[in-house]
Amino acid sequence: MSSSFERYQKRRLISSYFSVVISIALVLFLLGILGLLMLNAKKVADLFKEQVxxxxxxxxxxxxxxxxxxxxxxxxxxxxxxxxxxxxxxxxxxxxxxxxxxxxxxxxxxxxxxxxxxxxxxxxxxxxxxxxxxxxxxxxxxxxxxxxDKDLVSLMNSRVKKISFWVLLLSAIFTLIAVLLINSSIRLSVYAKRFTIKTMQMVGATKRFIRKPFVWKSIKLGVIGAILAIIALGFIVYYIDQAFPELQLRQSPLLIGGLFLLVFILGIVITWISTHIATQRFLNLKTDQLY
CATH class of the missing domain: 3.30.70.3040 (Alpha-Beta Plaits)
Structure with a gap:
């Protein structure tokens, strides 16, 4: 009976980790797409301008x-x-x-x-x-x-400025949404272990000692999610480069590499901060507030 319950708990834990990794990967992938859009927005605008x-x-x-x-x-x-x-x-x-x-x-x-x-x-x-x-x-x-064409030039310059503004605004909004989504996934993962956290605290474990394994586990999940997102972004970059060679994406390895590195770092930083906040919240709760 106990072994069956342990297997159930293990499957539940793996399922929880899997959902967190997928959530992180999808969110980071979307952020990477936005990053690609921002990096190449000027290139696209320049291509249109140079056709005049x-x-x-x-x-x-x-x-x-x-x-x-x-x-x-x-x-x-x-x-x-x-x-x-x-x-x-x-x-x-x-x-x-x-x-x-x-x-x-x-x-x-x-x-x-x-x-x-x-x-x-x-x-x-x-x-x-x-x-x-x-x-x-x-x-x-x-x-x-x-x-x-004077009118075309004036229209193009004004539209480029407007599009650049909206791309920046949308990027900021999606970045905030991404942080909130990853934070929500991490909080749910920590919530499932709130009783374990409180039990360790009651037997005398320090907050730092309790928090450390949760933070490291989340960072590992963040790294896995970031790697999956980078792989997916790599395919997108290859496809765009084949479909639109004039953008010369693969001719800018430093920019693309910098974007991939940023996605990787974001996967670590966001999961670390989210886990730290989530565990701190449950550590500060009283026992009767856990229910």
Missing amino acids: TVTIYLKDSAKDVEVKQLEKSLALADYVKSTTYVSKEQAAESMKEENGDDFMEFLGFNPLWNNIDVNLKADYLTSEKLEELAASVSEKSFVEEVKY
């Missing part, structure tokens, strides 16, 4: 030397990411592929201009910088016109 193109239309009278000199000076500028020369023939061919018909057959000539497409680095994509670039390039006698 400033088109410099060139007069037919422009000399090759002048065009090449302008393109080279732009390519060497520290605020420019890339430059691409597009001839009027290439532009006509692209329009033909997009629209499916040859407009030159109808018109009898090519009305398009040679142009240089310029993409700025994300940090420099501001209305002020674009106006400055447009003004300086327009001074060239062989430049016909400089065009870019």
